[in-house]
Amino acid sequence: MVIIHKLPNRRYGMPGNASCPGCPESMGLRYLKMALGDKAVLVIPAGCSSVIQGIGPKSGINFPILNIAFAAAGAAASGMKAAFEVQGKDYIVVVWAGDGGTADIGFQALSGAAERNEDIIYICVDNEAYMNTGIQRSGLTPYGAWTTTTWTGKKEHKKNMPFILIAHDVPYVATASVGYPHDFIEKLRKAAKIKGFKYIHLHAPDPVGWRFDSSLTVKVAQLAVQTGMWPLFEYERGSFKLSPFSKKYKDPSKRVPVIEYLKIQGRFKHLLNKPEEIKKIEEYIERTWWWIDLLERSTNPAKTARELLNK
Amino acid sequence: MGENKITSSQTCVIEPPKTFFWAPLSKPAPAASGKTGTWRTERPVIIQEKCVKCLLCWLYCPEDAIIRKEDNSVEVDYEYCKGCGICAAVCPVDAIKMVPEEWGGKQ
Numbered sequence: 001m002v003i004i005h006k007l008p009n010r011r012y013g014m015p016g017n018a019s020c021p022g023c024p025e026s027m028g029l030r031y032l033k034m035a036l037g038d039k040a041v042l043v044i045p046a047g048c049s050s051v052i053q054g055i056g057p058k059s060g061i062n063f064p065i066l067n068i069a070f071a072a073a074g075a076a077a078s079g080m081k082a083a084f085e086v087q088g089k090d091y092i093v094v095v096w097a098g099d100g101g102t103a104d105i106g107f108q109a110l111s112g113a114a115e116r117n118e119d120i121i122y123i124c125v126d127n128e129a130y131m132n133t134g135i136q137r138s139g140l141t142p143y144g145a146w147t148t149t150t151w152t153g154k155k156e157h158k159k160n161m162p163f164i165l166i167a168h169d170v171p172y173v174a175t176a177s178v179g180y181p182h183d184f185i186e187k188l189r190k191a192a193k194i195k196g197f198k199y200i201h202l203h204a205p206d207p208v209g210w211r212f213d214s215s216l217t218v219k220v221a222q223l224a225v226q227t228g229m230w231p232l233f234e235y236e237r238g239s240f241k242l243s244p245f246s247k248k249y250k251d252p253s254k255r256v257p258v259i260e261y262l263k264i265q266g267r268f269k270h271l272l273n274k275p276e277e278i279k280k281i282e283e284y285i286e287r288t289w290w291w292i293d294l295l296e297r298s299t300n301p302a303k304t305a306r307e308l309l310n311k
Numbered sequence: 312m313g314e315n316k317i318t319s320s321q322t323c324v325i326e327p328p329k330t331f332f333w334a335p336l337s338k339p340a341p342a343a344s345g346k347t348g349t350w351r352t353e354r355p356v357i358i359q360e361k362c363v364k365c366l367l368c369w370l371y372c373p374e375d376a377i378i379r380k381e382d383n384s385v386e387v388d389y390e391y392c393k394g395c396g397i398c399a400a401v402c403p404v405d406a407i408k409m410v411p412e413e414w415g416g417k418q
Contacts, residue, residue: 004366005383013375015388016342021350021395027373053343056336060343181370207395215396215409218371 002182002189007034017060019052022214024178024204024221025125026052029061031181032094032123035188040092042066043080045073045106047098048132049125073097074109078118092192093120099140100130103159114168114197121191121198124161127206135209142229143284144277146267147209153270153277157284162201163291166235171196174234177203179221180245183232187243194236203230211266220264225249226256228285231292240299242292250289258282341391347374351394353409355387361406368398368407 012033019026025048032040042065044050050067054060068076073095081093097106102124110122129147130136137147137154140161144153165173172194176184184202191198205220207213212220224230225246232243242250249255258281262268271277297304337343364383376392377385387398399407 004370009379009381011375013373014339014341014343015375015391016344016347017374018344019373021373021393022397023373023395027371030373030375053337057338058340058343059337060339062339213396215400217373217395217397218401 002185012062014060014062017052018054019048019060020208020214022207022217023052024127024206024217025049027178027217028125028184028202028204029063029096031184032096032188033062035185036092036094036192039090040094041080043068043073043077043093043095045097045101046070046132047101048127049096049098051132070101070105072109073101073106074113074122077120077122078113078116081119095120095122097122097124098132099124099126099128100138103139103161111168114165114170114199117170117196119195119197121188121200124199124201125204126201127204127209128158129209131206131209143281144268144271146270160288162199165199166240166295170199172198172234172236174199175201175203175230175232177221177225177230177232178205179218179225180232183243183245187234209267212264216264220261223256223261223264227258227261228252228255228289229258229261231288233292235295235299238299240295242296252286258285346390347393348390351392351412353394353396353411354389355392355394355396355398356408356410357385357387358406358408359384361404363404363406365403367401367403371397371401373397
């Protein structure tokens with residue numbers, strides 16, 4: 001359990017960087033510093049994070065960073081970890097990639113590193129489009145969302161990255177949200193202790209690309225969890241479990257109606273008077289939770305058997 | 312000049328550089344993009360009497376522009392605050408108010 005008041009009093013971020021007001025990525029980077037301290041070394045492929053650094057000679061991110069080509073983040077991190085091992089240095093190699101650098105362009109390097117079970121933490125900062133180059137559609141853009149390349153709304157659903165990584169059978173897979181920093185910090189600390197490939201998918205609502213007011217970043221992130229759009233869970237060494245913040249929303253009647261999440265964002269504006277489109281998003285949520293139920297039951301057979309015996 | 316000249320029979324060996332400081336390298340420092348306080352259109356003002364020292368604004372501020380003091384009271388760093396308004400939105404007791412900036416970016 002992370003208690004805010006017990007965190008050391010220091011400046012975790014780097015003020016005066018080039019991020020937009022209300023940026024979830026610079027929030028996430030602060031939580032990364034709170035969790036791992038000065039032991040983390042970042043590998044950043046092209047994306048918003050390489051813009052936040054700004055141009056030299058000053059860097060706007062408070063970490064040692066290797067900037068690398070879009071498709072090479074997983075491979076570069078594997079090499080970096082191997083070099084640290086040879087030199088006997090105890091650093092945590094963290095890949096901080098956007099959704100394009102994870103799910104689309106960087107996917108082969110990620111999949112390769114996961115298959116080799118490299119000892120790195122891979123964090124996908126998911127702002128659901130190519131925000132840096134001007135809000136183009138990505139594989140992680142949800143159904144119906146406006147982007148500059150999908151004017152009438154995207155016609156496909158979001159690729160379910162955490163489940164793909166679970167299928168790789170890596171030691172640790174988790175989802176997190178910038179709206180719940182306690183949860184994210186806890187998962188990062190847990191991941192740092194595990195040897196092998198760790199994947200954390202961080203949901204990061206972006207005020208610029210999602211078309212909402214910059215003060216609502218935290219609220220939108222929390223609504224995504226409360227409506228069931230973004231379930232928080234972790235998969236650790238073959239056992240799947242829901243995080244405490246998301247446990248309650250397994251029951252569909254306890255979830256906030258998805259319209260609350262959609263109407264706050266300008267990118268879903270054209271969907272609001274189309275009930276059949278909203279129904280499709282609701283069906284997507286149902287399907288995601290069906291998968292979660294399936295994984296929860298199939299990965300904990302011992303627990304399920306014990307429960308049956310106790311009955 | 313004559314001694315150092317490489318002839319075609321010799322092989323040219325390029326020594327690897329001892330340090331890599333010739334590569335583009337930047338170091339973490341505040342104000343990488345200047346004093347970002349000038350971006351602000353609204354400024355957060357903390358009402359200290361209402362503050363309950365929960366530190367939520369300090370936790371959620373993306374810019375690290377909320378300065379946490381020894382006794383967990385907070386203060387805004389107006390030099391770098393971009394005025395996004397997250398601190399005012401997450402404050403549970405409404406102790407932070409967003410006030411429009413004066414015309415001309417006066418700090």
